[in-house]
Amino acid sequence: MRPLVLALAILVLSAVAGRADAIVLVRDGRPAATIVIRDAAFRAAPAVPARNVAGDPDAKIKLAALELQRYVRRISGAELAIASDAQPVTGAAVLVGPSRRTEAFGVAIPDGLTPERVEEGFVIVARGDTLLLAGNDAGPYYGSYYAVADFLHRLGVRWYMPGAFGEIVPARATIALDDVEARERPSFRLRTWWSHMSPEMEADELVWKLRNKMQIAEDQILAIPRDSSLRAFLPADLLATRPDYFARRADGTVDPHFPNLSSAEAARVVAQRLKAAIGTRSSIGFAPDDGTPADHRPESLALSQRFTDLLGRDGVPADRSISEEWFAFVNRVAAEVAKDHPRVIVTTNGYANRHLPPEGLSLHPSLSVMFAAIWADTIKPLDAPNSWHGAVQARLIRRWTELNRRVWIYGYTSTMLVSALTPVPTVRRVARMMRELRDRGVVGFLDETRQAYMEHGIPTYYLRARLEWNADLDVGATLEEFYRLWYGPAAAPARAFWDAIEDRLLASPLLGHEDRILPYVYTDELVATLERHVTGAEQRARAERHRRHVAVDRHVLEHLKAYRAMHAAEFAADWAEAVRQADVMFHHRRALHTIDRFFYTPETKDERTRYRSAWYWNLTDRRALYESLRDRTSxxxxxxxxxxxxxxxxxxxxxxxxxxxxxxxxxxxxxxxxxxxxxxxxxxxxxxxxxxxxxxxxxxxxxxxxxxxxxxxxxxxxxxxxxxxxxxxxxxxxxxxxxxxxxxxxxxxxxxxxxxxxxxxxxxxxxxxxxxxxxxxxxxxxxxxxxxxxxxxxxxxx
Structure with a gap:
């Protein structure tokens, strides 16, 4: 859905302060307005954003009011009082969230909550001496908080990264604005990503998501069909009495965690247990174990069309697509659930050996499909002429959206699933695909990612968040503003630095999502170009803040140089030098972590901290191999x-x-x-x-x-x-x-x-x-x- 904007207006700040028709919030550093919220919200404790917790509407409104108060104080030095709508307030008022005052104001505020989750939105209206910042706060929605965040964005506040390091807060002694009316709804109904990170980092990122109009309670938008969730609906303890409910492996043994895909009775059992678990949910999901499970019973194989999966090998039975038989089974489950719960959405995934759309059947209308192309290149746009991966993925998405009206994408926005955390910005990929996916009917995103800003750069995630709300965003203006605000006088060479990396990634004929391709993408010429740009940025940066931002790019570059030197040593079989260069990489990572933990979190094999920066075949693993080979040969x-x-x-x-x-x-x-x-x-x-x-x-x-x-x-x-x-x-x-x-x-x-x-x-x-x-x-x-x-x-x- 395109964002609906009834009237676009730039909020004029101190320039309108002297006009009689302007609402003034702060004049010359002194408060000139009161924040008003409904009494229940006034008495509530503020919401503490938590993943997959919808939150109480009153608590969310209280949080929004406190956010407005905090940032107005930081901008101007003035603290606006927060008052209940149960008490009289004179003078200018900022109405945050629906209340008795907003009813009298006469502006329709988005509200409601249906299973389709298409009611999200907010309004910003300034009229006379009243400013309304309100939205739909039902269920998982944070509409009033979005309205506040959008208003602060119009005042010049930016949240480019989670935490204090990523903030830009302007200084204004006076905050005033003309009449304005804006009404917005999102381009996508599901807008989020996840990654493993420390609780402290997650808390910062959840707030950052809300400030950039992303979501934090994805499971309450559309139920996530998590790996192995099917086990709860076809438990292995049934195996003793009903082995016919379960799949057969290729060797003839029973698979206790995957169903007999030809069995209507097994589908009925799964549906019964789904119905028992629905309760008040509007959607419920299930998916098999991660990997490529399959049913080799002859009756199920008869349903297969013997297509080879894109990740598979011709002639290898385990590598065939099971989309035909899997979605036939899912259709049976969905039809059974719909008998008693016709409005409940049943979600499953089109992933691994199920990501090809079925050719021989239609999908039940109550289904929603999470499409996950784990095989696909993650660097180039879907329409890149030198990426057959992109072309195939685009066609698959188109076909899925023809079969199902609730297709959403589980993307791999960590970019390199196997990574040494060298720079892989994907700004142009993100910018070019969001509008295309919106227009094709994709309803949203739940992405798997990694909090390592040293790898993807700051604009990649920021732009993605903004585009998921508004796919028609002016990308050029957004990027120009980012570089100007973040780097100051060093903006031009800093932008050239990141653009040069992305130019090379896009020009390379190599495709993939593991860094095994990157030693051949990064070239001597590229590194020389990057050195020139970083040196230019260092010479231009004057303010401490800008110098610190440029220092990040210097560490990213030196880390990249060490990565290339490490691989050069590996390919020369100079294992001692490879170890030394790995240690140089760790040095620059530690420096980046000291600047801000979102650039890099020290990697570990401890399951508790898995994936925080890089887990599989990470730099620690590589260094250990080099050290082993050094010792074996020295x-x-x-x-x-x-x-x-x-x-x-x-x-x-x-x-x-x-x-x-x-x-x-x-x-x-x-x-x-x-x-x-x-x-x-x-x-x-x-x-x-x-x-x-x-x-x-x-x-x-x-x-x-x-x-x-x-x-x-x-x-x-x-x-x-x-x-x-x-x-x-x-x-x-x-x-x-x-x-x-x-x-x-x-x-x-x-x-x-x-x-x-x-x-x-x-x-x-x-x-x-x-x-x-x-x-x-x-x-x-x-x-x-x-x-x-x-x-x-x-x-x-x-």
Whole structure:
């Protein structure tokens, strides 16, 4: 729904203070108006924003009044009194929230709460000596608080980041305004994200969300179909008496956590338990366990259309899409629920092996689908010409919205799901897709994210929040204002810094959502450009506040330099230097954390703090690998025997005949093979089309000639390579060493690690041939080799 604005007006501040028709809130630093709220709100304690807590309307109005009082005091030094509508108030009044005074004022205020959750909104009306700031405060809505926040925004207050560091508060001795009437409703009915963070950070972020008109009680807008929530409605204890309710795994065993998708009775049981749990809810959701559950019963397989999932591999039963049979089951559940609860919305997810829209059926009208494209590139806009991921995702969303009128997106706005927290701003992606998604009928967003502003930059999240309320926002003006207010005289070079990073991300042909692509996106030329911009910003910044903001960018850049140096050391097999550069990265992270904890929260493996900055394959993990390899090759735990050349002889094997033709044999003619850098993904070396599609999937071969010194005769020797994706087979001088099983492309480390003592001939060159298979999936863009192959000799046990 487009924001409805009856009259757009800039609130003129001190310039109108002398006019008779202007309402004056503060004159020359002295209060000139009273905040009036209804008596129940006046007597209530203010709401304490909490995730998935709707809050009491009176408490929310009290919070809004206190927010207005606090920021007017900070702007002008004057404190406006807060009064109850049960007591007489003379002079100018600011009416916050609905009250007896607003009834007399005669302005319709949004109200009501239906299952569709389309009643949200607020009004700002200034007329005579009265200013009305009120909205719909029913259920999960914070309409009156939004009205106050929007009014303060018009006065020049900005909340660019959670907490005090992210605030901009102007100074005004006089606050006055002409008559104005504005009425707004949101573009999307669901507007939020979540991440793991400390309670203190979450408290700051919840308030920040409200100040930027996001939501904090998402489960009360549309019920979240959380992973494993299905277990509550088809409990495993039924297995003893009704095994026919449950799915069969591929090996024939019963899956106690997934239903028999062909069973009408199982669907009826799930529906009965859903109905029992509804109570006063307007929506209820369910979803299976995370991952790719499936039912391999013949009756359920008969419903399948055998489409391969976008994350799947052709011919692998576990990788097929189950959308047809899953949504047939969900339809049965929804129809049963609707018999007794026709207005209740039933939510489920289109995620993992269920994210493809079903081709052979329609969806029940009471359903709502949460679409989650975990496979998709997170950097480029959906309409980027060099992103086939974006084009496919856009078409999938369009089809889902044709099938269902309540589609919302579970997005991955942490951008890099596997990350070393280098800068990945996505301002242009956000700016270009919000209006498109609104116009296609998407009803909102619940995104999975990470509070690491050093990674995505400040404008990315701020702009996203503002666009989720108003998809027609003037993005150019919003960004110009941000850089001007945040950096002052350093605005131009600071903006050029972040724009240059995003320019490079968008220009790169590489797609993905793991930072395994980023060492090849960040270039020497980019870093030189960034250095010039940061230096220019440092020279222009004068005020302490602006210098501090520029210092953040300096740390981001130095962290990026260390990241590139760390990978350069890794690809040179200089493990000690890689450890040192990881420590440099940690140094800059600590500095950013000292400036503000939202830039970076120290990473840990403690489950209690999982995901606070980066959890899987984070910098701590990488440093540990480098340290281990340093110790294995430097004498502490072992010695380096030989380092294979960085460049390998390489050949694609589209017909998969290399093993049979013995391409691994020493006497095989490799003169037609090409030279390939073994530290760069094979597809990034001339094997991508214009849309970023890898031009090969299947088998390919790497061959290395390695000098093995005679001095290792009689010593055990191991072969190691840190990342070979997705599956590998190894020969030395034509003798078969072994097989490294399939691992998904995102997994790190993905090593080759074999005891090759009996296969080596010390004192001469040895041919190490590796058959690598990408897996039959182009979406994940398997890398092949992404690191140096080496031989090392462990020290003898003491």
């Amino acid at each position: 004498g502490r735990l072992g010695t380096l025997v030989a380092l294979a050349p960085r460049t390998a002889a390489f050949r694609l094997d589209p017909a998969d005949i290399g093993t049979h033709e013995r391409w691994h044999a020493p006497d095989h003619d490799r003169r037609a093979w090409r030279a390939l850098d073994g530290t760069v993904p094979y597809y990034a070396q001339g094997l991508l089309d214009a849309r970023g599609v890898p031009q090969h999937r299947g088998a390919m071969w790497y061959a290395f000639e390695v000098d093995v010194p005679a001095s290792v005769t009689g010593r055990p020797v191991w072969l190691f390579a840190p990342a070979v994706v997705t599956e590998a087979w190894v020969w030395i001088d034509g003798r078969y060493v072994g097989h490294r099983p399939y691992v998904d492309p995102y997994i790190r480390p993905a090593p080759l690690h074999f005891d090759v003592t009996r296969f080596l001939t010390p004192g001469r060159k040895n041919l190490i041939a590796v058959r690598v298979h990408t897996g039959m999936n182009l979406t994940q863009a398997a890398d092949g080799f992404q690191g140096r192959l080496l031989l090392y000799a462990p020290n003898p046990p003491r």
